[in-house]
Amino acid sequence: MTRIIMHGCNGKMGQVISSLVAENDQVTIVAGIDPYMGIENPYPVFETPEQCHVKADVIIDFSNANAVDAILDYSAKTSIPIVVCTTGLSEDQVAHLKAISEKVAVLFSANMSLGINLLISLAQKATKILTDANFDIEIIEKHHNQKVDAPSGTALAIADGINYTLDHTYNYKYDRSAERIKRPKKEIGIHAIRGGTIVGEHDVIFAGEDEIIEINHKAMSKRIFAVGAVNAARFLDGKPAGLYNMGDLMTF
Numbered sequence: 738m739t740r741i742i743m744h745g746c747n748g749k750m751g752q753v754i755s756s757l758v759a760e761n762d763q764v765t766i767v768a769g770i771d772p773y774m775g776i777e778n779p780y781p782v783f784e785t786p787e788q789c790h791v792k793a794d795v796i797i798d799f800s801n802a803n804a805v806d807a808i809l810d811y812s813a814k815t816s817i818p819i820v821v822c823t824t825g826l827s828e829d830q831v832a833h834l835k836a837i838s839e840k841v842a843v844l845f846s847a848n849m850s851l852g853i854n855l856l857i858s859l860a861q862k863a864t865k866i867l868t869d870a871n872f873d874i875e876i877i878e879k880h881h882n883q884k885v886d887a888p889s890g891t892a893l894a895i896a897d898g899i900n901y902t903l904d905h906t907y908n909y910k911y912d913r914s915a916e917r918i919k920r921p922k923k924e925i926g927i928h929a930i931r932g933g934t935i936v937g938e939h940d941v942i943f944a945g946e947d948e949i950i951e952i953n954h955k956a957m958s959k960r961i962f963a964v965g966a967v968n969a970a971r972f973l974d975g976k977p978a979g980l981y982n983m984g985d986l987m988t989f
């Protein structure tokens with residue numbers, strides 16, 4: 738049985754994970770951490786990590802970028818492995834996460850779904866062939882109107898996956914309105930749309946001369962992220978220090 742501390746337990750993802758864990762006898766939530774106290778949970782909830790002295794095997798974090806440094810410090814101090822799912826982290830926060838992974842197991846992924854992790858692998862396979870054939874790459878992401886970070890962590894992870902296969906030679910372009918120039922070749926355009934209750938959609942567009950290839954993923958519910966996060970927590974339980982990602986749970 739994997740004992741979980743749910744960081745951000747009273748948020749949208751925290752509540753989806755709480756429901757999922759209630760149906761699964763291989764995992765249990767032993768404590769939650771969230772400054773918002775307006776929800777009844779079947780486990781104790783603490784406002785800050787420092788107040789939580791509950792024994793656990795793994796922390797799952799779906800919170801807010803501002804809250805991530807404190808939970809990383811808590812993970813390092815208590816030696817409890819952590820699954821970091823929060824997006825919008827700064828470069829310093831990513832460095833922080835890498836630094837603590839020398840002491841404790843850390844799994845970091847901007848998207849816990851099977852589909853997006855496969856999409857990244859497919860996009861990487863398409864990239865070399867299509868950029869050699871002069872195709873341009875653009876990414877469009879669409880999310881609900883409650884999302885605070887843009888572009889999505891997933892859009893950036895897709896771009897990073899593509900750029901890895903291009904030896905990091907391409908630049909990211911978020912806004913074309915400031916300049917009057919033709920599109921440079923070594924560029925990945927990344928565009929964010931926000932509206933209504935869109936769960937999460939990502940389109941990778943390879944646009945060539947007279948032909949277009951698109952790879953799309955549509956999340957139909959938040960449950961797919963929760964399933965991935967719980968699988969990741971079970972995977973991380975008992976793992977040695979190190980930096981892991983969803984690729985360590987899936988082979989394509």
Ligand SMILES: NC(=O)C1=CN([C@@H]2O[C@H](COP(=O)(O)OP(=O)(O)OC[C@H]3O[C@@H](n4cnc5c(N)ncnc54)[C@H](OP(=O)(O)O)[C@@H]3O)[C@@H](O)[C@H]2O)C=CC1
Binds near residue numbers: 745801846
């Ligand atoms: N990796 C993935 O697959 C996915 C990642 N995400 C990411 O996860 C994050 C959370 O998403 P979502 O659940 O929709 O967002 P919500 O805003 O619904 O939930 C975040 C929760 O974290 C709480 N919180 C804020 N500050 C702290 C703190 N200091 N300590 C603990 N909890 C805190 C919020 O409280 P309050 O409301 O009071 O601020 C809220 O209850 C986002 O960054 C999102 O992009 C989302 C889905 C999938």
Ligand SMILES: O=C(O)C1=N[C@H](C(=O)O)C[C@H](O)C1
Binds near residue numbers: 847848888890
């Ligand atoms: O905020 C969300 O909802 C989501 N955020 C993640 C991201 O920024 O990529 C993952 C998913 O698309 C949902």
